[in-house]
Amino acid sequence: LESRATRHPPVGLVSGSATMTATRPSRELWCLVFIFLCCGLSCSSSSSTSRQFNKSNSSRIITHLPGFDGPIPFHLETGYVEVDEGNGVRLFYYFVLSERSPADDPLMLWLTGGPGCSVLTGLAYEIGPLSFDLDGHVDGLPKLLYNQNSWTKLSNIIFLDSPVGAGFSYSETEQGYNSSDTKAVNHIIVFLSKWFDDHPEFLSNPLYIAGDSYSGKIVPTVTSQIIRGIQVGSEPPLNLKGYLVGNPVTDSSFDKPSKIPFAHGMGLISDEMYEAYKKSCSVGEDRHQTIECANSLDDIDDSIKDICTNHILEPLCTFASPHPNKPMPTINSSAREMLQLQDYTEDAELHLSEISLKCRVNGRISNVQDMGKQCKCKRGLLVFTSRFVQNDNQSTSLYPTMQGTVPSWIRCNYDIPYTSDIRSTVKYHLDVTTKGYRSLVYSGDHDLVVPYIGTQAWIKSLNSLLSISGDHGMSTDKLQGEYSIRYTRSYSNNLTFATVKGGGHTAPEFMPRQCFAMFERWISGAHL
Numbered sequence: 317l318e319s320r321a322t323r324h325p326p327v328g329l330v331s332g333s334a335t336m337t338a339t340r341p342s343r344e345l346w347c348l349v350f351i352f353l354c355c356g357l358s359c360s361s362s363s364s365t366s367r368q369f370n371k372s373n374s375s376r377i378i379t380h381l382p383g384f385d386g387p388i389p390f391h392l393e394t395g396y397v398e399v400d401e402g403n404g405v406r407l408f409y410y411f412v413l414s415e416r417s418p419a420d421d422p423l424m425l426w427l428t429g430g431p432g433c434s435v436l437t438g439l440a441y442e443i444g445p446l447s448f449d450l451d452g453h454v455d456g457l458p459k460l461l462y463n464q465n466s467w468t469k470l471s472n473i474i475f476l477d478s479p480v481g482a483g484f485s486y487s488e489t490e491q492g493y494n495s496s497d498t499k500a501v502n503h504i505i506v507f508l509s510k511w512f513d514d515h516p517e518f519l520s521n522p523l524y525i526a527g528d529s530y531s532g533k534i535v536p537t538v539t540s541q542i543i544r545g546i547q548v549g550s551e552p553p554l555n556l557k558g559y560l561v562g563n564p565v566t567d568s569s570f571d572k573p574s575k576i577p578f579a580h581g582m583g584l585i586s587d588e589m590y591e592a593y594k595k596s597c598s599v600g601e602d603r604h605q606t607i608e609c610a611n612s613l614d615d616i617d618d619s620i621k622d623i624c625t626n627h628i629l630e631p632l633c634t635f636a637s638p639h640p641n642k643p644m645p646t647i648n649s650s651a652r653e654m655l656q657l658q659d660y661t662e663d664a665e666l667h668l669s670e671i672s673l674k675c676r677v678n679g680r681i682s683n684v685q686d687m688g689k690q691c692k693c694k695r696g697l698l699v700f701t702s703r704f705v706q707n708d709n710q711s712t713s714l715y716p717t718m719q720g721t722v723p724s725w726i727r728c729n730y731d732i733p734y735t736s737d738i739r740s741t742v743k744y745h746l747d748v749t750t751k752g753y754r755s756l757v758y759s760g761d762h763d764l765v766v767p768y769i770g771t772q773a774w775i776k777s778l779n780s781l782l783s784i785s786g787d788h789g790m791s792t793d794k795l796q797g798e799y800s801i802r803y804t805r806s807y808s809n810n811l812t813f814a815t816v817k818g819g820g821h822t823a824p825e826f827m828p829r830q831c832f833a834m835f836e837r838w839i840s841g842a843h844l
């Protein structure tokens with residue numbers, strides 16, 4: 317984590333022009349951030365690993381992490397790349413080398429959702445090489461483990477904090493924080509160009525653009541832009557091969573209407589409730605029907621208010637907040653949000669920020685070990701962070717490598733003045749696939765945020781024909797004594813759609829082994 321360039325923290329983020337609004341999450345740091353912040357004390361800056369960078373770009377190699385026994389068994393580089401010189405916009409990245417053959421394996425750029433969430437989500441809880449031992453601790457911190465299902469076993473991966481304002485990415489001016497889908501895409505294109513200037517040895521590696529959730533808006537658009545650059549001879553020449561997206565936000569005309577049918581199909585609402593919704597909300601604009609539709613949506617909202625939308629079988633947990641008595645927002649603050657995908661920002665903060673009621677930050681849990689035992693939610697380990705911050709957030713040793721970049725780190729920054737100006741990415745999917753590039757679209761089949769049936773619908777709208785050699789149906793694997801079943805369908809133009817049985821909104825978080833097996837087969841060109 318490098319701070320060679322002179323940086324000035326922004327006075328504040330202007331949110332008046334944002335088209336997306338949400339309550340800003342608590343400013344507490346979760347345990348992984350602490351670990352990475354502290355890694356400035358365990359970094360290698362030897363001449364054998366360091367590169368020469370200009371003032372705008374900087375990097376550092378990380379060799380040790382607190383909580384991990386010995387040197388980390390993978391190559392981790394972190395750094396900044398300037399993407400807007402006028403405003404001093406710098407995007408932060410984590411780069412992990414493939415553990416197999418870095419010189420030959422694919423290079424993947426991974427983006428996360430939000431918009432405005434840190435890519436540490438993907439690195440620590442989805443596809444990266446680190447995980448946590450809930451029952452273990454080292455010097456009051458959770459014990460770090462190597463993730464056996466890391467996608468870095470097969471691929472070099474750049475984890476990028478995008479857009480500006482997400483994670484450790486920042487701007488030296490307030491104007492620089494004004495962002496949008498198209499601006500984020502343009503920044504990523506600049507990032508890749510400059511990153512490859514500093515890492516030319518990876519130009520020949522097969523390149524894939526990837527991400528999940530809201531990055532479904534960004535990934536296919538970036539991929540399409542790269543293809544345009546290749547066609548006009550842009551430098552450096554990129555060896556683009558394709559893209560992959562998980563539970564991707566794509567087009568509201570497909571994503572929104574899929575939620576209620578999905579809820580009905582999964583038994584979350586009754587037949588009567590579903591029929592009333594279809595009768596009152598499907599056709600007509602008269603006042604009586606509008607009232608009936610609103611009442612129907614109220615009933616549906618009430619029926620699912622205790623459901624975790626990121627994974628309908630997971631317990632619904634409260635935010636890990638320093639204000640435990642503050643009422644938790646409902647899954648949908650109004651009934652109509654059931655049909656409004658852009659209002660899922662509160663839901664997006666639920667995964668990786670939720671803890672069970674008994675694990676609220678109220679002083680009842682006295683140490684890290686007890687937290688690990690008592691937190692029953694899948695991601696309840698985030699309560700470690702609150703406990704740690706309460707004790708140590710005044711320690712200057714927490715921020716030695718990030719001073720002068722961001723005022724404070726938060727997992728999802730919804731104060732970014734962000735405009736969602738790409739309404740649909742269907743045309744970008746069509747553009748990329750018709751040019752023969754590879755694409756994998758996968759969906760956790762228990763996600764109510766972006767249900768798989770909506771994803772299936774827009775894929776069908778591409779008018780792709782099933783390829784003669786493609787799979788069509790259920791695929792069963794035995795992974796470490798457990799059976800995994802996926803529905804896969806291969807289309808012409810190298811497009812593959814797959815559902816992950818038991819997966820949620822961020823499928824690798826819930827089904828890591830199954831998603832690793834899926835990725836291993838797809839990246840190698842094998843049938844899923």
